[in-house]
Amino acid sequence: DTGVSQNPRHKITKRGQNVTFRCDPISEHNRLYWYRQTLGQGPEFLTYFQNEAQLEKSRLLSDRFSAERPKGSFSTLEIQRTEQGDSAMYLCASSSATGFYEQYFGPGTRLTVT
Amino acid sequence: DQQVKQNSPSLSVQEGRISILNCDYTNSMFDYFLWYKKYPAEGPTFLISISSIKDKNEDGRFTVFLNKSAKHLSLHIVPSQPGDSAVYFCAARYTGNQFYFGTGTSLTVIP
Numbered sequence: 236d237t238g239v240s241q242n243p244r245h246k247i248t249k250r251g252q253n254v255t256f257r258c259d260p261i262s263e264h265n266r267l268y269w270y271r272q273t274l275g276q277g278p279e280f281l282t283y284f285q286n287e288a289q290l291e292k293s294r295l296l297s298d299r300f301s302a303e304r305p306k307g308s309f310s311t312l313e314i315q316r317t318e319q320g321d322s323a324m325y326l327c328a329s330s331s332a333t334g335f336y337e338q339y340f341g342p343g344t345r346l347t348v349t
Numbered sequence: 350d351q352q353v354k355q356n357s358p359s360l361s362v363q364e365g366r367i368s369i370l371n372c373d374y375t376n377s378m379f380d381y382f383l384w385y386k387k388y389p390a391e392g393p394t395f396l397i398s399i400s401s402i403k404d405k406n407e408d409g410r411f412t413v414f415l416n417k418s419a420k421h422l423s424l425h426i427v428p429s430q431p432g433d434s435a436v437y438f439c440a441a442r443y444t445g446n447q448f449y450f451g452t453g454t455s456l457t458v459i460p
Binding site: 239266268270275276277278279280283285290291293326328335336337338339340341342343 | 353355381383385390391392393394395398400438440442445446447448449450451452453
């Protein structure tokens with residue numbers, strides 16, 4: 236399977252705990268995006284990497300959120316001191332620098348904060 | 350602030366007829382628009398896109414129309430098939446590769 240993969244698929248955590256999600260993009264894609272989606276809403280942009288450089292970050296993104304892409308391949312998204320409002324689907328997408336901006340999405344990680 | 354809006358949460362169409370999904374945006378700096386389809390428990394799947402310098406793009410049964418003066422785009426599916434039943438999102442690209450998505454329209458194609 237050469238699509239975008241995300242792990243874990245589901246995560247239940249208690250408020251105040253830290254969580255980390257992983258995204259493995261399509262291997263030849265150098266652009267990687269993180270989104271958050273809540274019920275009834277479309278994906279909300281969180282951050283964007285080109286290779287290992289984080290080039291864009293939503294101004295709405297709390298400083299409890301951090302993302303890395305250390306070698307320009309897989310990426311991690313960490314949420315510190317989780318809150319109930321962080322409960323959402325976290326989507327990762329990748330795209331090619333030579334494409335027309337179409338993104339290929341993973342299945343998402345569903346986070347539930349209790 | 351919702352910069353990309355899909356005002357119809359749902360749409361039902363008979364198989365074989367045309368499905369028209371609409372999307373409005375507010376930011377004239379958007380330079381690229383995309384449509385995605387989403388099935389339950391899956392991530393969105395890219396369907397079709399259009400640059401802001403064009404007014405139409407066609408790919409098989411799918412056609413996207415862009416009206417820049419009205420800040421409006423639409424997706425036409427002809428003929429509609431039951432397998433097209435899904436949630437459709439429009440998205441717009443802002444400079445720097447930030448993408449804004451609408452809230453989605455759930456399409457049901459009735460056999």
